[in-house]
Structures are given as C-alpha cells and as structure tokens.
Amino acid sequence: MAERRARWGLLSTARINERLIPCLRRSERNELIGVxxxxxxxxNRYAEEHGISKAYGSYEEILADPDIDVVYISLPNGLHTEWSLRCAEAGKHVLCEKPLALSVEEVDQLLEAADRCGVTIQEATMMRFHSQTSYVRNLIAQGAIGEVRMGRGLFTFTLERPGDIRLDPAMGGGSVWDLGSYCVSFARTVLQAEPLEVHAAQTTGPTGIDMSFSGHLKFPSGAFFHFFSSFASFTQIDADLLGTAGYLHLDLPWVNRENQPATVRLVSEAGNKEASTFGDGLGNRRTERRVFADVNAYQDEVESMAATVLDGADPVVTLQDSRANVAAITALYRSAREGRPVVL
Ligand SMILES: NC(=O)c1ccc[n+]([C@@H]2O[C@H](COP(=O)([O-])OP(=O)(O)OC[C@H]3O[C@@H](n4cnc5c(N)ncnc54)[C@H](OP(=O)(O)O)[C@@H]3O)[C@@H](O)[C@H]2O)c1
Incomplete structure (x- = not known):
C-alpha cells in the first residue's frame, strides 16, 4: 500500500511560495493539491502557471476542502495569527511564514487552539531547518569557542517596491519583523537561552515602520548579541560569535539559495597562546571551514512538517519557541519606542 502523504494547500499567491512549490513536488511524503x-x-491563473490541480477563489474555500491536511500560510505578517487560527479550527495543520504572530497574546491563542483542535502549528523560520544552524549550536554547546561573550548579526537590503507589505504598519511591517526576527531567533537558538534584557533604537520611515533598527540583547550568561536590520542599506547578510577561546563567522546565516554555498569559519587557538605584552597576539591560530553546499532548508522544512503531521515527530520550531521570539521582538520594539532598556 502506498504510504500516506501530507496534502498541502497554499494560502495566497505570495512570491515566497516559489521556494516551497519545487520542494513539495520533489518530496515523497508531501503533495501539493491547491492554491x-x-x-x-x-x-486560476496561478494554478495553471504552476501546474496545481485545485484553485480556490477565497481563503475560506481551502479550509472547507477535506482533501487538504496542511495549509502553508504566506500572507502578510498581520494576517498570520487570524488565518492560523481559522485553519486550526477547520482541523488543518499549519506551516505559517515568519513571524508567526505580532504579540505574545496572539501566540497564546495559537497554543490554545492547536491543543484544542489537535493540530500542529509551526512557524516557517527557514533558517531553523538549515543544518548550518544546528551545526553552529552544537559547536557552541561543545565549547568550540569557549564561553560566548558576544554575537553580531546583519540582515539588510534596500526595499524599492512602493506598496510592499513590509512597509505597512497595519500588516506587521518593519525591518525587525521581516529581517531582524532571524537574528533574534539565531541568537536564542545557538546560545540556547532567552535574553534577560534588550535595548534598541530605530529610524522610522514615512509609513511609520522601522526602516533601520539596532537591537542589543543581553543573555543570562553575560553574552551580548547585537543586530542591525534595515530596508535602507546595501545588502549585507552575516553573523559572528566571539568567545573566550575562539571566533565563528557565518557568511550566509539566514538566506538559502541552492547554488550559493554557506560557509562557517571557526578560528581558534592552535597550541600555546603567543606571548604578547598587551594580550594582543594574533599568532598561533587555526582556521577551519565548513561549507554547506547543496542544502535546501525549504526542503528540510517541508519534510520536517510531514514527519510532524504524519508520524507525530516533534516540530523543529515549537510554539513556545515562537512565543519566546515574539516576546524578545516586542520588547525590542518597546525599547526603541521608549528609549530605555526593557527587562523580559
Ligand atoms: N521564509 C522566507 O525565506 C521568507 C522570505 C520572504 C518572505 N517571507 C514571509 O512570507 C510572507 C509573504 O511575503 P512575500 O514577500 O512573499 O509576500 P507577497 O509576495 O507580497 O504576497 C503576499 C500575498 O498575501 C496575499 N494578501 C492577502 N491580503 C493582502 C493584503 N492586504 N495586501 C497584500 N497581500 C495580501 C496576496 O495573495 P492573494 O492576492 O493571492 O490573496 C499576496 O500575494 C511574509 O510573512 C514574509 O515575512 C519568508
């Protein structure tokens, strides 16, 4: 007998769908049914262009279709919670784009609904499914750079599409919700801790959303993490972590293109420390590189969702995890608005 597959519907015709559609097609455990x-x-046009068998002329219709098991929500941020809730109520599992919600209270509603309706709701933070992220988390846990003292992340580009959903405050626009959310999730994941306190500053644009945002997180170990997200800068994507015994650099921590390998560079001491008057010796260092080529984290995302839905496997991103990310982000926004540190 053929193994059961998870049957998917796409909720919206968003551009990000293009990443998931080939993955669903390639997957042996998933099947794309409708949009x-x-x-x-x-x-109709989208279904025809993408060879998708069912087209629904409203979001309600997909919820009413018994042939759909999993709904991929690729709506503007401000609609994520509402439609995740409606999917759960209709008995559908949900993979929802990041950010899953814009407040902790919304995540609490999702926790309650997922539990009551017996469905999985998972945030599609692609980076979390990428093997590079777990590799770095494990390196840090094994003490490869000693005790982490600080980390830093950049996620910036120039947004030149007037009317883009990212600029709309009513739709959860803003550079942190769109870009900085990855940096926050990365810091929490690789440090395996939640921030104690945050401090932030922002530059807002004509629509009122943050065009550029500088966020600072302090963790219980004493480690600091600083990130900068922007819709008004040269494109730059990287992260690094500095510890008592080494340094890690990631050249592509939060984007994934199949033809663009990501490299993690680990610099650590090789043998005895070089004697230096001011402790500034840079000799006796060893550099190791790990290249992640041919990784498709979107493929891993849909396979992981199938394992959760079909086998009852634990989700990679739990709702509690999303809740903690949203708590950190809303504290950062509050800090930027009020011009003072916010304790979580
Ligand atoms: N994981 C990643 O790598 C990644 C990358 C990019 C974006 N994202 C996330 O994916 C989501 C979608 O981003 P995107 O850039 O792909 O979006 P997009 O192309 O602008 O599409 C958003 C879709 O939402 C639907 N929609 C419903 N109400 C809308 C409204 N009031 N205004 C505009 N659109 C509305 C539209 O579909 P219909 O007209 O068909 O109803 C539209 O096509 C966001 O949450 C974003 O954060 C994730």
Missing amino acids: ASRSRDTA
Missing part, C-alpha cells in the same frame, strides 16, 4: 487567492482569477 487559494482573494481573487478567483488570480487563483
């Missing part, structure tokens, strides 16, 4: 749009014409 829903606010407009029937758009749904």
Whole structure:
C-alpha cells in the first residue's frame, strides 16, 4: 500500500511560495493539491502557471476542502495569527511564514487552539531547518569557542517596491519583523537561552515602520548579541560569535539559495597562546571551514512538517519557541519606542 502523504494547500499567491512549490513536488511524503487567492482569477491563473490541480477563489474555500491536511500560510505578517487560527479550527495543520504572530497574546491563542483542535502549528523560520544552524549550536554547546561573550548579526537590503507589505504598519511591517526576527531567533537558538534584557533604537520611515533598527540583547550568561536590520542599506547578510577561546563567522546565516554555498569559519587557538605584552597576539591560530553546499532548508522544512503531521515527530520550531521570539521582538520594539532598556 502506498504510504500516506501530507496534502498541502497554499494560502495566497505570495512570491515566497516559489521556494516551497519545487520542494513539495520533489518530496515523497508531501503533495501539493491547491492554491487559494482573494481573487478567483488570480487563483486560476496561478494554478495553471504552476501546474496545481485545485484553485480556490477565497481563503475560506481551502479550509472547507477535506482533501487538504496542511495549509502553508504566506500572507502578510498581520494576517498570520487570524488565518492560523481559522485553519486550526477547520482541523488543518499549519506551516505559517515568519513571524508567526505580532504579540505574545496572539501566540497564546495559537497554543490554545492547536491543543484544542489537535493540530500542529509551526512557524516557517527557514533558517531553523538549515543544518548550518544546528551545526553552529552544537559547536557552541561543545565549547568550540569557549564561553560566548558576544554575537553580531546583519540582515539588510534596500526595499524599492512602493506598496510592499513590509512597509505597512497595519500588516506587521518593519525591518525587525521581516529581517531582524532571524537574528533574534539565531541568537536564542545557538546560545540556547532567552535574553534577560534588550535595548534598541530605530529610524522610522514615512509609513511609520522601522526602516533601520539596532537591537542589543543581553543573555543570562553575560553574552551580548547585537543586530542591525534595515530596508535602507546595501545588502549585507552575516553573523559572528566571539568567545573566550575562539571566533565563528557565518557568511550566509539566514538566506538559502541552492547554488550559493554557506560557509562557517571557526578560528581558534592552535597550541600555546603567543606571548604578547598587551594580550594582543594574533599568532598561533587555526582556521577551519565548513561549507554547506547543496542544502535546501525549504526542503528540510517541508519534510520536517510531514514527519510532524504524519508520524507525530516533534516540530523543529515549537510554539513556545515562537512565543519566546515574539516576546524578545516586542520588547525590542518597546525599547526603541521608549528609549530605555526593557527587562523580559
Ligand atoms: N521564509 C522566507 O525565506 C521568507 C522570505 C520572504 C518572505 N517571507 C514571509 O512570507 C510572507 C509573504 O511575503 P512575500 O514577500 O512573499 O509576500 P507577497 O509576495 O507580497 O504576497 C503576499 C500575498 O498575501 C496575499 N494578501 C492577502 N491580503 C493582502 C493584503 N492586504 N495586501 C497584500 N497581500 C495580501 C496576496 O495573495 P492573494 O492576492 O493571492 O490573496 C499576496 O500575494 C511574509 O510573512 C514574509 O515575512 C519568508
């Protein structure tokens, strides 16, 4: 007998769907069934262009279809919670784009609904499914750079699409919700800790959202993590971590393109420390590189979702984990608004 597959529907015709569609097609455990749009014409056109068998002319229609097990929510941020809740109530599992919610209270509603309706709701933070992220987390846990003292992340680009959902305050726009959320999730994941206190500053644009944001997190171990997210800068994507015994650099921590390998560089002491008057010796160092080529974290994301839905495997990103990320982000926004540190 053929193994059961998870049957997927796409909620919206968003551009990000392009990443998941080939993965669902390649997967042996998933099957793409349908796509829903606010407009029937758009749904029909999209389904035809992408060879998807069912087109739904409203979001409600996908919820009513018994052939759909999992809904991928790729709506603007401000609609994530509402539609995750509606999917759960309809008995559908949910893979929802990041950020899952815009407040801790919204995540609490999702926790309650997932539990009551017996469905999985998982945030699609692609980076968390990438083997590079678990590799770095394990290196740190094994003490490869000693005790972590600080980390830093950059995620920036120039947003040149007027009317983009990222600029709309009513839709959860802003550089932190869009970009900085990865940096916060990365810091929490690799340090395996939650921030105690945050401090932030922002530059807002004409629509009121943060165009550039500088966030600072302090962890219980004493480690600091600083990130900068921006819609108004040269594109830069990287992260690093400095510890008592080494340094890690990631050149592509939070994007994933199949033809673009990501490299983790580990610099540590080789043998005895070089004697130096001011402790500034840079000799006796060893550099190791680990290259992640041919990784498709979106593939890992959909396979992981299938394992959760079909086998009852634990989700990679639990709702409690998403809750902690949202708590840190909302504290950062509050700090930037009020111009003072915020204790979590
Ligand atoms: N994981 C990643 O790597 C990654 C990368 C990029 C974006 N994302 C996330 O994916 C989500 C979608 O981003 P995107 O850039 O792909 O979005 P997009 O292309 O702008 O599409 C958003 C879709 O939402 C639907 N929609 C419903 N109400 C809307 C409204 N009031 N205004 C605009 N669109 C509305 C539209 O679909 P219909 O017209 O068909 O209804 C639209 O196509 C965001 O949450 C973003 O954070 C994730």
